[in-house]
Amino acid sequence: VVLEAAAAGMPLxxxxxxxxxxxxxxTSCDLIPPDDPAALGRRLRHFLEDPDRFVAEAEELRARVAQRFTIERMADSITRFYRRLLRTSR
Structure with missing residues (x-):
């Protein structure tokens, strides 16, 4: 879901x-530590106080996803993985 949201330019x-x-x-996107509700609250508050910052982060992330996570790159990565497996299993 995160990858799809990032590709759509949604604030994260x-x-x-x-x-x-x-x-x-x-990227400049700050991730929240797991199991830290206070950090989640701060991040939500920052979003409400400065939505333009989150829109800018979303655009930066959208550009990264468009460049790094293309279907071609993902397919090539999976193909290389399977080829390595086939070589090592012989």
Whole structure:
């Protein structure tokens, strides 16, 4: 869901779990530590106080996703993975 939202240019409020840090790497998007409701509250407050900042972050993230997470790149990555598996299983 995060990848799709980022590709659509939606402002992101998310925790630092799973593959989310890979999606937001090298951007100004701040991720919330997991299990930290106070940090979530602060991030929501910042969004309400400065929505323009979140719109700018969303555009930066949208551009990263469009460049890094194309269907071609994802398919190439999966193909390389399977080829490595086939080589090592012989």
């Amino acid at each position: 409020i998310a925790t630092k779990v799973g593959g989310i840090p890979e999606i937001t790497a090298n």
